[in-house]
Amino acid sequence: MAFGSFDNKSNSHAMSEINMVPLIDVMLVLLVIFIITAPLISHSIKINVPQVSAEPVEQEPKVIDLAVNEQGQMFWNEQPVLLEELTPRLKQEAATDPQPQLRIRADLNTRYEILAEIMGSARLSGLKRVGFVTRPSENSAAPAGEAGESAPGATAPSAAPAAPDS
Incomplete structure (x- = not known):
């Protein structure tokens, strides 16, 4: 497959230049990814912590x-x-x-x-x-x-006598 120009006069030879725009786009994306991930990787410090077989103590509040x-x-x-x-x-x-x-x-x-x-x-x-x-x-x-229910420990309010109808 030959790549050519829109010029009809010189369609006898193939274009020998590589399109650099897609390569630059891929390189910029990779650069952004490395800029974001590099601080996360460089700040990790390897430490051998001791292994403990004890379980955490859970206390019920008094x-x-x-x-x-x-x-x-x-x-x-x-x-x-x-x-x-x-x-x-x-x-x-x-x-x-x-x-x-x-x-x-x-x-x-x-x-x-x-x-x-x-x-x-x-x-x-x-x-x-x-x-x-x-x-x-x-x-x-x-x-x-x-509401029908009194507070905890409270006694039920006594009902007041009804007024007689006149």
């Missing part, structure tokens, strides 16, 4: 469940505890590693003063993870008492 009923009585993991005993216990638990999580389950009608004292003693003892346990309502538009 949880302290502190329940407070409507009268202000507190229960540390279902065991009754007084407010005076709470701070030393929290200090003892705060000293452990890893620190446990304090989950406060309070009755719907618990006084805010009692919850503030509990949270203050937890902060002073050094506990970092304190949370409240709540229960989502069935209907997000209705308040917690109207």
